[in-house]
Amino acid sequence: MKKLNIKFFAILLLVAFSCSDDFVNVDSPFENSEDFFNSEEDYQSALIGAYDPLQSTYLNVLLGEIASDNTLAGGESAIDVPGIQEVDDMIHTPINQQLRDIWSWMYGGVNRTNFIMEFKDKTDFPNKNAVLAQTRFLRAYYYFELVKWFGDVPFKVDARIQFGDQFSIPRTPKAEVYAQIEEDLIFAAANLPYIQPQTGRITKGAAQALLGKAYLYQNKFTQAATVLEDLINNGPHDLIADYSTMFENDNENNIESVFEVQYTDLEGAGFGCLQCSEGNVAVGFNGIRNYTGPLFESGFSFNVPTQEVVDAFEPGDVRLETAILDIDQWAADTGATFSIGFEHTGYFNRKYISRQGDLNTGDANLTNPNNYRSIRFADVLLMAAEALNRGGIDDGRAQLYLNRVRTRAMLPEVMATGTTLTNAIYQERRVELVGEGHHFFDLVRTGRAAAEIDGFQAGKHELFPIPSIEIQLAGNQWEQNPGY
Numbered sequence: 001m002k003k004l005n006i007k008f009f010a011i012l013l014l015v016a017f018s019c020s021d022d023f024v025n026v027d028s029p030f031e032n033s034e035d036f037f038n039s040e041e042d043y044q045s046a047l048i049g050a051y052d053p054l055q056s057t058y059l060n061v062l063l064g065e066i067a068s069d070n071t072l073a074g075g076e077s078a079i080d081v082p083g084i085q086e087v088d089d090m091i092h093t094p095i096n097q098q099l100r101d102i103w104s105w106m107y108g109g110v111n112r113t114n115f116i117m118e119f120k121d122k123t124d125f126p127n128k129n130a131v132l133a134q135t136r137f138l139r140a141y142y143y144f145e146l147v148k149w150f151g152d153v154p155f156k157v158d159a160r161i162q163f164g165d166q167f168s169i170p171r172t173p174k175a176e177v178y179a180q181i182e183e184d185l186i187f188a189a190a191n192l193p194y195i196q197p198q199t200g201r202i203t204k205g206a207a208q209a210l211l212g213k214a215y216l217y218q219n220k221f222t223q224a225a226t227v228l229e230d231l232i233n234n235g236p237h238d239l240i241a242d243y244s245t246m247f248e249n250d251n252e253n254n255i256e257s258v259f260e261v262q263y264t265d266l267e268g269a270g271f272g273c274l275q276c277s278e279g280n281v282a283v284g285f286n287g288i289r290n291y292t293g294p295l296f297e298s299g300f301s302f303n304v305p306t307q308e309v310v311d312a313f314e315p316g317d318v319r320l321e322t323a324i325l326d327i328d329q330w331a332a333d334t335g336a337t338f339s340i341g342f343e344h345t346g347y348f349n350r351k352y353i354s355r356q357g358d359l360n361t362g363d364a365n366l367t368n369p370n371n372y373r374s375i376r377f378a379d380v381l382l383m384a385a386e387a388l389n390r391g392g393i394d395d396g397r398a399q400l401y402l403n404r405v406r407t408r409a410m411l412p413e414v415m416a417t418g419t420t421l422t423n424a425i426y427q428e429r430r431v432e433l434v435g436e437g438h439h440f441f442d443l444v445r446t447g448r449a450a451a452e453i454d455g456f457q458a459g460k461h462e463l464f465p466i467p468s469i470e471i472q473l474a475g476n477q478w479e480q481n482p483g484y
């Protein structure tokens with residue numbers, strides 16, 4: 001089979017899990033737990049259900065990129081998906097629908113993992129720890145997203161969040177949430193193999209990489225360097241030789257991919273339930289408006305790269321043409337035609353726009369099968385370089401990891417140290433990972449956002465607002481994030 005077959009269980013999931021999961025309204029598959037978790041098959045089915053909300057993280061990627069200085073919202077007009085436009089302009093409020101979607105969809109994922117953990121001791125079977133390890137990775141992943149976006153969050157482990165619980169669950173300091181994330185990922189790394197028999201399953205390497213990232217976000221540089229270097233030195237991953245093939249649909253789950261969100265082109269999505277899509281919705285949103293021509297498909301022209309990020313690439317950097325499509329040059333070369341959307345810059349996120357031939361079924365704009373490369377080995381190398389440098393541990397090894405990435409890009413090695421090396425690593429992260437949803441959070445966690453993002457207010461925009469409806473449904477016991 002091509003990948004972890006979330007779609008193989010699609011009928012089960014449509015019956016078992018609501019696609020409208022919310023912090024205060026997260027359905028459980030069965031009213032009576034006696035009906036479930038009586039066999040390994042039950043646990044595996046519930047685990048597939050816990051993987052499923054990963055597909056809704058397309059919005060986290062799309063909105064995270066637009067929040068940075070890498071891209072503009074774009075779309076058809078200034079009122080096309082107002083919530084996206086507001087985040088781009090840093091004028092978002094607690095009634096932003098897209099932010100509420102991130103909140104509720106990630107809590108849907110948390111609840112599915114907690115449902116398994118609630119009944120983790122009910123039935124024994126061989127290799128049960130492997131199921132629990134994948135479950136705990138997923139819980140860590142969803143909570144990490146929540147902490148990244150919202151800071152202190154309502155927090156519960158090993159039991160479902162039931163209706164009414166919102167009145168007794170406070171916002172928990174993010175340090176406590178991070179402690180659980182670390183614990184979950186340490187368990188996952190200890191109980192998973194580097195190579196899974198089924199492509200798309202979480203691996204030891206994925207757990208190590210996310211653990212290193214969680215440490216880095218907390219400035220725990222020694223811990224981050226230790227776990228990331230263990231993965232670099234002992235894991236099975238490497239950089240692929242040809243960067244231009246990295247994001248093609250026929251090159252998914254390659255040696256550079258440490259963790260991918262698996263997508264397919266099965267039908268089932270609609271604008272009334274985008275999270276119901278089995279495909280990567282962001283790909284259609286990123287696409288060229290009213291496009292006719294070779295190679296690509298049309299899309300909604302959101303998330304358009306800025307001239308600034310194009311200019312950030314050094315002369316001779318072979319990654320530029322893979323990362324950014326210059327549509328005017330492409331049209332001149334091929335005769336392609338297109339319409340100009342809102343905030344048109346002349347550029348598109350080439351990594352994640354629809355290619356002709358990607359689809360067998362479904363809507364090209366809502367069900368694209370191209371996987372999201374959530375954690376790549378290049379990211380691991382650059383995180384390790386940053387931890388070694390900023391932690392004052394070893395600039396020599398930091399240079400080594402940085403230059404592995406630069407050498408593939410056909411760029412000269414960097415031999416700097418100290419702050420100059422730090423800035424070189426930051427720069428490399430931007431151009432290597434452009435279009436992949438990381439830059440805004442890199443700017444925030446390193447204290448550079450206010451200087452780089454137009455409209456960013458220090459002391460406010462490091463976090464996004466808790467959705468006001470969620471605060472109201474919790475009896476107004478949760479304080480809003482500062483500035484909102």
